[in-house]
Amino acid sequence: MRFIGPHVSIKDSIALAVGRAAALSATGFALFTKNQRVWSAPPLKAEEAAAFRKAMDSNGYASRAVLPHAGYLINPATPDEDLRRKSLSLFLDEAGRTADLGLDTLNIHPGAYREGSMEDGVKRAAAMIDEVLAAIPGIRIAIENTSGAGTILGSSFEELDMLLSEIRHSSRAGFTLDTAHLYGAGYDVKGDPDGVLDSFFSRFGKDRLFGMHLNDSKVPLASRKDRHESLGHGLIGYEPIAQIAGREETQGIPLILETPDESLWKDEIRMLMEA
Numbered sequence: 001m002r003f004i005g006p007h008v009s010i011k012d013s014i015a016l017a018v019g020r021a022a023a024l025s026a027t028g029f030a031l032f033t034k035n036q037r038v039w040s041a042p043p044l045k046a047e048e049a050a051a052f053r054k055a056m057d058s059n060g061y062a063s064r065a066v067l068p069h070a071g072y073l074i075n076p077a078t079p080d081e082d083l084r085r086k087s088l089s090l091f092l093d094e095a096g097r098t099a100d101l102g103l104d105t106l107n108i109h110p111g112a113y114r115e116g117s118m119e120d121g122v123k124r125a126a127a128m129i130d131e132v133l134a135a136i137p138g139i140r141i142a143i144e145n146t147s148g149a150g151t152i153l154g155s156s157f158e159e160l161d162m163l164l165s166e167i168r169h170s171s172r173a174g175f176t177l178d179t180a181h182l183y184g185a186g187y188d189v190k191g192d193p194d195g196v197l198d199s200f201f202s203r204f205g206k207d208r209l210f211g212m213h214l215n216d217s218k219v220p221l222a223s224r225k226d227r228h229e230s231l232g233h234g235l236i237g238y239e240p241i242a243q244i245a246g247r248e249e250t251q252g253i254p255l256i257l258e259t260p261d262e263s264l265w266k267d268e269i270r271m272l273m274e275a
Helices: 016-023 046-058 081-100 118-135 157-166 179-185 193-204 238-245 262-274
Strands: 003-006 029-031 066-068 105-108 140-144 173-178 209-213 254-257
Touching: 003 029, 003 262, 016 029, 016 046, 029 254, 066 081, 066 105, 066 254, 081 105, 081 118, 105 209, 118 140, 118 157, 140 157, 140 209, 157 193, 173 179, 173 193, 179 209, 179 238, 193 209, 193 238, 238 262, 254 262
Parallel strands: 003 254, 029 066, 105 140, 140 173, 173 209, 209 254
Antiparallel strands: none
16 A cells, blocks of 8 residues: 655644545645644643544544654754753654554654764764653654755764664664655665665665655755755656655555645645556
8 A cells, every 4th residue: 555645734723634635635644743843832632632533534544654743843963951851852742742643653853963973963863762762652763864964964874774773762763765855865866766775675674664755856966955846846856756656665654745836746646646
């Protein structure tokens, strides 16, 4: 089964996100569990969580088809103690919300180490992920690869491997691969999409791939920038992304569109389902 869909809005009610995905004929989707741009929000009410779970059931979505995305303020790799404290608190809150919604995987960016060594940043990020995994049983953490701007972690498979090796609860840790981030980091998903994925699977195995973000790119290969484009409108092109979506290893995991033109989402879903 292909679980394909966009990152949908939770405006007015988190339960409404499910209907928004269904209206696009999406077979999977992503969402934030709260406003992603604030440090705190009112607790998720039991009736809100129940309404979300009911909407999931009535629209035929299994939890494995949905990939919540943690807020952008969280920085697991930070050397700043105040920012670390706030990041951990928010990370724990969002992982708890994920569990309350009946979902089992939370996508997180590994963060930026800002100063000092990359290795120290890896250890800090792994320690925070471990704290969340220990505190919220049953939740899995999907670490998203990055394009590698500045001191942001996770742009290479080597760095992702270093991070995974530092996580004690690693049986519940894996990855989300973003095609635009791969391209920005220097992995040629345009010219050799199968080779890029084969390299990942040879290092980690297919069970470590918890989801994918399928995005075209506005910026060139190895630019170290993260600029998403609609499928077929960027420098990667539609065919390589469809080739990735059609692989056996990407079946049964959320394949999420974070493409900028919402008016194209329905067509993008349809094309990828037919690929």
